[in-house]
Amino acid sequence: MAKTIMIVDDSASIRQVVGLTLKGAGFDVIDAVDGVDAIKKLDGVKIHLLITDVNMPNMDGITLVQEAKKLPAYKFTPMMMLTTEASDEKKQAGRAAGAKAWLVKPFQPPMLLAAVSKLILP
Amino acid sequence: MQITLQNKVLFYSLPTVVGSTVALLAFWSGGLSLIHGSTLIGLLTASGLIVGHILYKKMQMAIAYNLEQQSNENNVVMERIKSSVMPLEQLLVDVLPIILNQIDMSKEHTEQEIANLSERFAAMTTKISELNSNQAQGDEEYSIDALLKGSKAILNGVTGELNALNEAETKMINEVRQLSSFTEDLDAMAQGVRNVADNINLLSLNAAIEAARAGEHGRGFAVVADEIRNLAQASSETGVKISKTVNDINVAMAATLKSAEITSETDGESIQKSESYIEKVLTDIESTLNSFKAHADILTEGNEQVQQEIYSVLTALQFQDRVSQMLEHAEHNLQDLYDVIDSQKQIALVARDPESIQVDSIMGKMELRYTMPEELLHHQASISGEEVTAEEETGDDLTFF
Numbered sequence: 001m002a003k004t005i006m007i008v009d010d011s012a013s014i015r016q017v018v019g020l021t022l023k024g025a026g027f028d029v030i031d032a033v034d035g036v037d038a039i040k041k042l043d044g045v046k047i048h049l050l051i052t053d054v055n056m057p058n059m060d061g062i063t064l065v066q067e068a069k070k071l072p073a074y075k076f077t078p079m080m081m082l083t084t085e086a087s088d089e090k091k092q093a094g095r096a097a098g099a100k101a102w103l104v105k106p107f108q109p110p111m112l113l114a115a116v117s118k119l120i121l122p
Numbered sequence: 123m124q125i126t127l128q129n130k131v132l133f134y135s136l137p138t139v140v141g142s143t144v145a146l147l148a149f150w151s152g153g154l155s156l157i158h159g160s161t162l163i164g165l166l167t168a169s170g171l172i173v174g175h176i177l178y179k180k181m182q183m184a185i186a187y188n189l190e191q192q193s194n195e196n197n198v199v200m201e202r203i204k205s206s207v208m209p210l211e212q213l214l215v216d217v218l219p220i221i222l223n224q225i226d227m228s229k230e231h232t233e234q235e236i237a238n239l240s241e242r243f244a245a246m247t248t249k250i251s252e253l254n255s256n257q258a259q260g261d262e263e264y265s266i267d268a269l270l271k272g273s274k275a276i277l278n279g280v281t282g283e284l285n286a287l288n289e290a291e292t293k294m295i296n297e298v299r300q301l302s303s304f305t306e307d308l309d310a311m312a313q314g315v316r317n318v319a320d321n322i323n324l325l326s327l328n329a330a331i332e333a334a335r336a337g338e339h340g341r342g343f344a345v346v347a348d349e350i351r352n353l354a355q356a357s358s359e360t361g362v363k364i365s366k367t368v369n370d371i372n373v374a375m376a377a378t379l380k381s382a383e384i385t386s387e388t389d390g391e392s393i394q395k396s397e398s399y400i401e402k403v404l405t406d407i408e409s410t411l412n413s414f415k416a417h418a419d420i421l422t423e424g425n426e427q428v429q430q431e432i433y434s435v436l437t438a439l440q441f442q443d444r445v446s447q448m449l450e451h452a453e454h455n456l457q458d459l460y461d462v463i464d465s466q467k468q469i470a471l472v473a474r475d476p477e478s479i480q481v482d483s484i485m486g487k488m489e490l491r492y493t494m495p496e497e498l499l500h501h502q503a504s505i506s507g508e509e510v511t512a513e514e515e516t517g518d519d520l521t522f523f
Contacts, residue, residue, distance in 0.1 A: 011443045012237035017436045020244040024251060055447065055493055084444050085493050086519060095523040104519040106440030109433050111518050118522065 003120055004028040004045075008038040008052040008064060009082070014105065018051060018082070021109040022116070035059025035067070044073050048120050054083035054090065062090075065097040078119040082107065137173040141166025204471055211467045218460040222453055229449045236442040243432050243439075250429045254422060266411040270404060277400045284393045291386045295379060302375045309368040316361035319354045326351035447493060455488050 005027050007018045019029045030047065032038035034056040050068060052061040059067070061081055068074045080101040081094045091102050101115050145166045149159030326347045333344035462479060485505070492498045503509065 009443075011446065012233065013240040013439055014443050016237065016240040016244055017440060020240075020247060020436070024247070083493075084447060086495060091521060100523055102521040102523070105443060106437050107518050108437055111520060115520055115522075 002026055002028045003048040004030060005049045005051060005116070005120075006030045006032060006038060006042070006047045008032040008035065008050070008056070008061065010034055010053065010056045014053070014082075017109075018112065021112050024109075025113050025116070027116075035061065035064035038064055039067055042068065042071065042074065047074075047077060049116060050074070050077060050079040051082050051116075052079065054081055054085050054094070062093050062097045062099075065094070065099050069098040080115060080119060082112075135174070136170075137177070138167050138170030141168075141170035200471070207471060208467075211463055214463045215460065215467060218456055218463070222456055222460070225449050225453050225456075229446055229453075232442060233446055236439050240436060240439055243436055247429050247432050247436075250425045250432075254425050254429075266408070266415055269411070270408050273407070274404055277404070281393060281397050281400065284389075284396065288386060288389045288393055291382065291389065295382045295386060298375060298379055298382065302372060302379070305368045305372050305375065309365055309372075312361045312364035312368060314361075315364065316358050319356075319358035319361060322354035322357065323351055326354055444494060448497060451488075451491050451493075451497060454491055458484060458487065 005022055007015055007022075007029060009015050009018070010033055015031050015033075019031065022029050030041060030045070032041050035052075036058040038050075038052070039059070050065075052064055054061040061083065065079050065081075068077070068079065078100045079098060080103060081091075081099050082103050082105060083090075084105050085091075086104045094102055100119055103112065103115055142163055145159065145163035148162060149156075329347035329350065330344055333340035333347055336343065462484065466474060466479070485501075489498065489501060492501065
């Protein structure tokens with residue numbers, strides 16, 4: 001059975017590129033446009049990985065990771081930040097929130113898949 | 123310019139002191155009596171006071187005039203400043219929202235178009251993946267080697283059966299040939315029958331002669347001898363018939379053998395030709411299929427290259443996200459600028475507090491807003507007046523925690 005990954009990004013083109021890369025590798029994908037939308041769509045749905053942007057309207061990615069980690073169903077779900085932000089301060093904030101990896105956009109599809117395969121245990 | 127108290131004392135006291143000093147000097151030299159001296163001092167002091175007052179008033183009027191002139195000039199300058207600053211402020215207040223809207227509109231259009239492009243490229247890569255997958259499945263299902271091997275086995279089976287038929291025919295010919303050797307024996311046997319019949323005939327003839335010589339007593343034996351001769355003749359005729367029939371059979375068999383041998387030879391040649399045709403056709407098919415496979419491989423390779431190219435395009439399209447964020451920050455910065463100008467515009471020029479615009483604070487707020495290193499780099503270079511050095515490629519940086 002295919003594993004499910006949630007993509008959270010306010011940019012439609014990024015959602016499409018990430019979705020295409022992951023679907024091509026055999027994953028099921030759920031889209032969300034910001035943190036609030038993501039929390040609404042999670043609602044107990046089983047996901048194997050959450051990939052989120054940092055700078056988004058309504059709720060940013062770091063807050064989303066913090067909020068999602070508070071939910072029992074997603075306490076142990078791996079989460080990865082996919083963002084244009086590259087500063088060490090932000091990375092440390094992401095790590096403190098509970099993210100397991102940080103990938104700076106723009107990304108090469110093989111790089112994303114390498115990160116995903118390390119975060120999702122077979 | 124204001125006339126101070128010291129100036130005022132100076133104006134009044136200087137002529138008075140001069141007048142008093144002159145009167146005192148005249149009195150001191152003894153040229154004047156006490157009355158005259160006192161009167162002169164009084165007159166000169168009074169004159170000094172009058173002259174001082176006149177001078178003071180003149181000076182006051184000149185200063186008042188100068189002040190009025192200055193004020194008029196100030197008013198002109200103020201009007202000029204007003205007439206240049208106010209329209210500039212108005213222009214900025216009018217233009218900034220337009221620029222903001224245009225940036226916003228451009229951002230939306232770009233994002234929408236990039237999303238469409240991404241969608242199309244995504245559809246293209248999906249199609250190419252499907253084509254490659256079908257191609258691979260086809261290769262697996264219809265392997266050229268397996269196809270040729272199968273076809274060869276079937277056709278070899280056919281030629282094997284034809285060869286078996288040919289061999290059966292040769293075997294039959296050999297058997298017929300062996301049969302014809304038996305007809306020679308039959309002919310020899312028929313010849314033997316004829317020889318026996320001839321000898322019997324001779325014997326019957328001798329018996330008839332002996333019966334005639336015996337006279338009446340030999341009459342019965344003569345009849346037997348006659349019957350034996352008839353039988354010998356019949357046997358001889360049968361032997362001739364057998365020989366003729368065997369000969370006829372031999373002729374027929376020879377014709378059949380010849381015909382069969384010709385057919386067998388032709389069949390053998392035909393089978394050989396068929397085998398060579400089959401081999402040639404299979405070689406041709408193999409070469410054609412290999413050519414197709416080579417083309418298909420080139421096509422597959424081409425598809426993979428196109429897919430890689432599309433991946434590169436999709437990576438490049440992600441820069442729209444960076445551009446979109448930069449535009450958003452530019453929008454916020456312009457909005458801040460608008461807010462400052464709009465709030466200042468409400469206050470009269472003369473009443474404005476120079477401290478109300480905190481340039482450093484505004485610039486600091488802008489710096490905090492940036493999320494990409496190049497934004498900060500351009501901002502700082504703009505402040506320092508330095509040229510921006512070539513930017514390093516950013517992105518694709520993966521960190522695990």
